[in-house]
Each structure stands twice: as structure tokens, then as C-alpha cells.
Amino acid sequence: MYIYFRKANVMRKIFTLLIPIFMYNFLGAQVGINTATPNGATVLDIFSNQKGILIPRLTDADRNTNLADNDPLTVPPAGVANSNLTAGTLIFNTTANNFQYWDGTVWKQLFVPTSSQAGNDGVVKVNSGNANVKPSLNLSAAGSGYGPRQQVTYTTPLVFAASPTTSWPETTVPFPGVTSNIYIAGKWRENEISGQVHVWRLIANVTPGSNSSGSIKATFRNPDSLFEINSIQLVPNGSSGVGNILTFYFYTIADSASLDPGRGYQLFLEADITxxxxxxxxxxxxxxxx
Structure with a gap:
């Protein structure tokens, strides 16, 4: 009996000594699921030719409550519900029906389309503000030059043109990765794809107070970067009291200066006539x- 216990003690000591070695080899090796030869460049190699993999599926409400919301007015850090949330966290958003990852500041869509599937895909036309009220401004000149610049603002919710004229999903649900719509807090938002080009078209009905000719200047301005685009259209002579339809165009490229939370463009008008x-x-x- 004495010899038996002595051997057992020796074996116990040897086993205890080998545990760290086994654990080191296990932790330093690759993990393979359904494969005995995991790829040497990975820490996890999953093989199957019949099934896929499911990552956590969260609704907007689940994500906002348990991880972080995507309201540009609250994040970060007020909108972060879980202080352990780390850049690179991946989920499948069942509300937006897309993969989203946390970049350390906001949720962004993992995959975005690179080509149009429909002729008018990507169009959002705003007809008016709430209750079909269209913005109306009374402008005046300052001597022979432009008078005070006035901002064009809308009451929300916005009224959009019917489909197919308006075809972008943000008119009814948040656009990819962001909970705000195209217009928030007086600022116009681009689509949430860095580097994407946008064309903005303003159509206005101008009624001059005199028969003299003049011009209207429309400005699309980013108040954070101070970048602005001007578009000028002429009002013909002798059109006092008559409505003139003028069209203005702006071109923008989405980047962090306009996509970061709370940012966007403001729209202004000014005139050198009343x-x-x-x-x-x-x-x-x-x-x-x-």
C-alpha cells in the first residue's frame, strides 16, 4: 500500500507538471471545427460544404439597448450601453437586414452595393415638410449686392415623393448604419458610404417684387468643415409678380467631415433683388x- 501511494504521488506530480505544457500547446495552436488540419494562418478554421455559420442576430432595439445606439446626437459615449463594446464587433441587424460592425464611434454596414440594380435606385425626393408645408422665404438685396443669407428649413416628418421617384430605403427606415434619416436638426445627410458622390437638386419658385432683373444664390454649406458650394440662377427682367422656376445643383462626396455623427449640410438662399x-x-x- 505504501508503494502504491508513493507511485500515485509521483504520477500526480508528473501530471501536474505536464498540464501547463499541454495548455501552452493548446492555446498556441489553431482550432479546427470539422477539420483535423486547421489553416496555420488562422486561430479558428471552420470547415463545411453543407452548412453555414450564424453570428448574433439583433434587432435595432436589441442593439441599442444592449450594445450602443446609432443616434448621431448621442454617440459616443452617451449612446453606448455596454462599456466593453470594442471596435470590430460584428452583428447581423435583423431590422436593417444587413451585417453591421462597430467602428468605435458608430455602427456601419459591412457590405454595400457597388452597382445599381434599378434605373432610379438611390433617389430621395423631398416634396415638403410636415403637413405638406413648403419652405417659403422673403429675400431682399443689400444695396446692389446680395442681401442677408437665410437658411431653408423643414418641419419634420418630411413628405417624400411617391415611389418610384423616391426609391432609397432611408425614406421609411434608417439608412445603413445610422438611425437618423436624410434630414436631421436642420442638416442634410449623405448616404452612409464614404467616397460616394451625391447630386443635390433644388427647385424653387421665385416671385420678384419688381420688374428689374437679378439673381438668386443658393449655398450648400457644411458648418463643421466650412466647405460650401454656390449655385447662382438669373431672374429675368420684367417678371414682377410672376413665378419663375429656377433649378440649382450641388455635388458632394461623402467623407468623415460630413458623415460623422451630428454633421451634414445646411441649405441657404440669398438674392440681390426683393x-x-x-x-x-x-x-x-x-x-x-x-
Whole structure:
């Protein structure tokens, strides 16, 4: 009996000594599921020619409550519910029906389309503000030059043109990765794809107060980067009291200066004549990134 226990003690000591060695080899090796030869460049290699893999599936509400919301007015850090949330966290958002990852500041869509599937895909046309009220401004000159610049603002919720004129999903649900719509807090938002080109079209009905000719200047301005685009259209002579339809165009490229939470563009109008302007519509066309 004495010899038996002595041997057992020796074996116990040897086994205890080998545990760290086994654990080191296990932790330093690759893990393979359904494969005995996991790829040497990976820490996890999953093989199957019949089945897929499911990552955590969360609704917008699940994500906002348990991880972080995507409201540009709250993140970060007010909108972060889990302080352990780390950049690179991946989920499948069942509300938006896409994969999203946390970049350390906001949720972004993992995959985005690179080509259009429909002729008018990517168009959002705003007809008016809440209750079909269109923005109306009374502008005046300052001597022989432009008078005070006035911002064009809308009451929300916006009224969009019917499909197929408006075809972008953000008119009814948040666009990829962001919970705000195209217009928030007086700022116009681009589609959430860095490097994507957007064309903005403003159609306005201008009624001059005199018969003299003049011009209207529309400005699309980013108040954070101070970048702005000007578009000028002429009002013909002898059109006092008559509505003139003028069209203005702006081109923007989405980047962090305009996509970061709380950022966007503001729309302004000014004139070198006395006139009334009613904004008929404002349209954004999202051109796909090359």
C-alpha cells in the first residue's frame, strides 16, 4: 500500500507538471471545427460544404439597448450601453437586414452595393415638410449686392415623393448604419458610404417684387468643415409678380467631415433683388462609388 501511494504521488506530480505544457500547446495552436488540419494562418478554421455559420442576430432595439445606439446626437459615449463594446464587433441587424460592425464611434454596414440594380435606385425626393408645408422665404438685396443669407428649413416628418421617384430605403427606415434619416436638426445627410458622390437638386419658385432683373444664390454649406458650394440662377427682367422656376445643383462626396455623427449640410438662399421664394422640392441622387 505504501508503494502504491508513493507511485500515485509521483504520477500526480508528473501530471501536474505536464498540464501547463499541454495548455501552452493548446492555446498556441489553431482550432479546427470539422477539420483535423486547421489553416496555420488562422486561430479558428471552420470547415463545411453543407452548412453555414450564424453570428448574433439583433434587432435595432436589441442593439441599442444592449450594445450602443446609432443616434448621431448621442454617440459616443452617451449612446453606448455596454462599456466593453470594442471596435470590430460584428452583428447581423435583423431590422436593417444587413451585417453591421462597430467602428468605435458608430455602427456601419459591412457590405454595400457597388452597382445599381434599378434605373432610379438611390433617389430621395423631398416634396415638403410636415403637413405638406413648403419652405417659403422673403429675400431682399443689400444695396446692389446680395442681401442677408437665410437658411431653408423643414418641419419634420418630411413628405417624400411617391415611389418610384423616391426609391432609397432611408425614406421609411434608417439608412445603413445610422438611425437618423436624410434630414436631421436642420442638416442634410449623405448616404452612409464614404467616397460616394451625391447630386443635390433644388427647385424653387421665385416671385420678384419688381420688374428689374437679378439673381438668386443658393449655398450648400457644411458648418463643421466650412466647405460650401454656390449655385447662382438669373431672374429675368420684367417678371414682377410672376413665378419663375429656377433649378440649382450641388455635388458632394461623402467623407468623415460630413458623415460623422451630428454633421451634414445646411441649405441657404440669398438674392440681390426683393423676392419671395417657395422651395418646390429638394432631391438627392446617390451615385454609386466606383
Amino acid at each position: 423676392c419671395n421664394i417657395v422651395v418646390d422640392s429638394f432631391t438627392r441622387v446617390s451615385l454609386f462609388k466606383d
